[in-house]
Structures are given as C-alpha cells and as structure tokens.
Amino acid sequence: MPSQPSSIAHFLLTVANLKSVVRTGWSLVGVHNPESVADHSFMTAILGLTLIDEEDCNKDKLIRLCIVHDLLESLTGDIVWQRGGEQNFLVKSEKERLEKDALDVLFNESTYAMQNIKELVEEYISQTSIEAKLVKELDKLEMALQASIYREQMNTSDFESFIKTASQHIETEKIKKVFSQLIDPN
Secondary structure, eight states: OOOOOOHHHHHHHHHGGGGTOBOHHHHHTTOSSOOBHHHHHHHHHHHHHHHOOTTTSOHHHHHHHHHHTTTTHHHHOOOOOEETTEEOHHHHHHHHHHHHHHHHHHTOOOSHHHHHHHHHHHHHHHTOSHHHHHHHHHHHHHHHHHHHHHHHHHTOSTTHHHHHHHHTTOOOHHHHHHHHHHHOOO
C-alpha cells in the first residue's frame, strides 16, 4: 500500500499547481496561452528586486511576500472580483471564504518554515505592513506590465480595464513613475 505524502510534500505538490493556473482576467479577454499565476508571482518578485530600496522597507520580507502572495490560488484558482471600475462584492466575499479554507488546507503542517509562510500569506491578505502594501502595488504594476505586453502583441485596447484597475491601487511615487512609463512608453 503506497504511503500518503507528508504534509510538506503535499504542500509542495499543491503549490506547484501555480505553474498551470492561468490568470483568469487574460483568459476572459481572449489571450491565447496567458501567463500563469507562477509567472505573475515571479515577475512581481523581479519588480520588487528592481524597484524597492532597502530604505523603503524590509526588502527581504518584501521579496518573500512577492513570492507567496498568490499561493492560495493553487487551491482557489485566480478569482477576478474587480475589473476597471466594476466590482463584484459577492465574488469578493466568496473569494475571501475560499482563501480562508485554503489557508487551513495548505498550511496544516506546524514546522517553523510552514508557519512562517502562512504568516506571510496572512500578512499579505490583511495588508498590515508597509511590505504587504508595497507588494499589492507591485502586484498591480505587474498586471499593468502584462496588459501592456498583451495590448502590443494583440494590437487591441481590450486591456485598458486592467490598466485602469492597476492605476487605482498604485500610490508610491517610484511605482507610479514606472507605471506611467509602461502604459505610455513614448
């Protein structure tokens, strides 16, 4: 009889699913072969490494938050509740419920490392630190970057709602400057 994988092995196998969980918003506007959640998290971390200085916050913590900010989507999928000026709070409420359930399922191991990762995910969700708030902005900047790439590749304005959503969440001057350069590179 095969043995069950350990909780850590189960965690790793589950999180590896992020490589095949596509970003829902891109699918909804007809992007063929859209980026995955793992692609998005990787690029968010690269943005953090590139744009955030040590004097702005605890950069190590920020990069760890960038990496783990969408881990729960390995179980919930990428749920879109806001696009442009439109918001669906019923969907947001359901997303929050699913994330709470996923938190319990994904982090059922009590090792120090697992608890540390869980605390980072909870911190990102609650937006209680400067690092978490900056990661939220970087998350939206990455979305705007990807929208700009798809807009150019597909030669369409279907991506303006993504850019509008991103603009509503970006407050830090340095990130705003890069955002402006991305949406209008001329």
